[in-house]
Amino acid sequence: MSTDFTGQIAIVTGAAAGIGHTVAARLAEQGARIVGVDIAPALADAIGGLPGEGHLAVSANIADASEAAGAVDRVVAEIGAPTILVNSAGIGRFAPGEDLSEKDWSSTLAVNLSGSFFMAQAAGRAMLEAGYGRIVNIVSQAAEIGLPEHAAYSASKAGVLGFTRVLAVEWADRGVTINAISPTIADTALAREIWVGEKGENARAQIPAGRFVTPEEIASLALFLAGKDSAMITGENVRIDGGRSVI
Secondary structure, eight states, rough: OOOTTTTTTTEETTSHHHEEEEEEEHHHHHTEEEEEESOOOTTHHHHHSSSOOOEEEEETTSSSSHHHHHHHHHHHHOOOOOOOEEEEOOOOOOOOOOTOOOEEEEEHHIIIIIHHHHHHHHHHHHHHHHOOOOEEEEOOOTTSSOOTTTTHHHHHHHHHHHHHHHHHHGGGGHHHHEEEEEEBBBBHHHHHHHSSSHHHHHHHHHHTSSSOOOOHHHHHHHHHHSSSGGGOOOSSSEEEETTTGGG
């Protein structure tokens, strides 16, 4: 498998921390020029610390279609057409279905679903014009299995799977692939704060592999789907969940 991304321009949303930052770092290590898109104040430092040169930090609210399009337009104007987009930005608002507020429902779908689509749409336009592109959407096991208190999150991630398949069909003969990755709970700093004690042990017990997935494992899969060797893979949802979704 070729892991050389020298000369490629990779947009990574949610690049300030967590899975997004790990993916950005791995791509940068392999020569890609990274454009990190996030609203977190830590974005500039996170992108500035990546290996290589010429990376760009872009503060944008991807839930706003005009800001998402503006972020991609800036990349095209200042650096060139992106060859890779990894949609990793996301939020989680969890509550029992009967208690979930309209605000939490709307904000979750706005960022996770609409934001991912707006970025894919904007980056996809540039990629289609160039005749080449790889889009990778970080989804979740919650897109396919019922998890308590995940109504908004599950709906948002299932929606991403839906538009991933549609865009794959529309763009397959024009050089642009789009795929999804569905992890189980990822072993990030945030997850270690949430999934602690008995709650964490119970969650691990439901995963046949007996542990959470690491951001590095997710990044390795993302790099494969972002590479030239994955040209015939499009519209897929690749699970990386230790068997959680098949029990």
